[in-house]
Amino acid sequence: MITRWQAFLDDRNRFFWVLQAAGWFGYALVHYIGSLMHEMRAVYVLIILLGAYAGFLLTVPLRYLYRRIWERPPWLLIFVVLGASYVSASIWAVIDNATYWEVYKFGFRPESNWFYFKNALAKFYIMLSWSGLYFGIKYYQMLQDEKQKALMATSMAHQAQLKMLRYQLNPHFLFNTLNAISTLILIKENDLANRMMTKLSSFLRFSLDNEPIKKIPLQREIDALMLYLDIEKVRFDERLQVAIDITAEAEKAMVPSLFLQPLIENSIKYAIAKLEDGGVIAIQARREGDDLVLVISDNGPGCAEPEKLLQKAGGVGLANTRDRLQALYGKSYSFTLSTNKPHGMRIEIRIPFEQVEAK
Incomplete structure (x- = not known):
């Protein structure tokens, strides 16, 4: 069991996709539980799922972008993360409002700019949170790799010492x-x-x-x-x-x-x-x-x-x-x-x- 779990953690690509799917499923579940407190139509469940799916798709390109700039200076990383999160959140807000209008018959209209702004701002925070989690997990994995390398080097030195003595x-x-x-x-x-x-x-x-x-x-x-x-x-x-x-x-x-x-x-x-x-x-x-x-x-x-x-x-x-x-x-x-x-x-x-x- 431990070996399988370790193999799962070592496969970084599979680990990302599992976390990605689980994270956005959790996002949809939280929104659904929150909707139960209000009287909503059944079609709202579809709205939630479509919104989570849009977030899922929009964050995939962020992964590849962050991988390309991983070794860049910190100031550039911060600038790219803020910019990429803002662009992704804006696109997500447009898609979300279009979905509301087409499916739920309630969405962006010229007189509802404030609603659109709040929606885009909320999604910007979500994108920033996703980016923070990505970098946090990435740095944790990097530290684990360095720790593993240090342990391996210590083990090899330990074995070499034993062989020399033996x-x-x-x-x-x-x-x-x-x-x-x-x-x-x-x-x-x-x-x-x-x-x-x-x-x-x-x-x-x-x-x-x-x-x-x-x-x-x-x-x-x-x-x-x-x-x-x-x-x-x-x-x-x-x-x-x-x-x-x-x-x-x-x-x-x-x-x-x-x-x-x-x-x-x-x-x-x-x-x-x-x-x-x-x-x-x-x-x-x-x-x-x-x-x-x-x-x-x-x-x-x-x-x-x-x-x-x-x-x-x-x-x-x-x-x-x-x-x-x-x-x-x-x-x-x-x-x-x-x-x-x-x-x-x-x-x-x-x-x-x-x-x-x-x-």
Whole structure:
């Protein structure tokens, strides 16, 4: 229903004709209701309809005239509107009086100049009102167009920003993965190298196939994240442990695609890689009221001042994810970086809980 109404408003030509017909029909209806207060002959209804029809026809040329002078200086617009309204009103008054005389047997005669003047003056006001409405609607449509263009430009800039943030994959990940595959080939671990290449291909395909401005179920996000972790596990072997605790309700929540990967990459780089015996990355997700709460934690060395680390972070790390969330959710999110107990880093993200749309 909304789409049809919007399509109707977007078709300016059809919109004009509908308003034109409705407006003059309303003019005739008002005159008819006013005539009920006086004793009039039935033929007066025809007079009203003919008068409205004459006004309908006379205002059509005004539309095309106003369109031609639309971008002229204001003083010229005012002069043309007054002149065109006066000429149209005079012609309408002559037609109206001729109709009165021919149909109603009462109209313009030499001794009724005052009646003709009042009739012409009233019609001049009506023509001015029509012109005012035309320009008012035209200016409103122009402002709406400018607003739509501004919104579209903002949206395109918003999407470009998201894509820039989303596609800033850390080149170290690709270099390290390709080096690991090269090493596996050199030591004749071809099967493992092939599996690693397959997972890398699947991960990159997922990354390119999912637009950053769209959202996916958390379960699908976790599946893509496991592709990334499987690649990293080849490099770190048993040193990298992952613990996932996600409720069934949270699995269906909609989240930005691949927004967890930079956080996990950050934990691997600053926690797992610095521990000789490796460490554990824990991923938790649950629903709390109208929010989806995600917690990513590790047992690495941590940082004495996590907030300063977040402020200094750049690239595809913590700041990148925070910027994506801000672009997508505005003020309806939180990104908290704190010290994990007994040691390590803890990231808590709160975003609006959005359910998977039913198909």
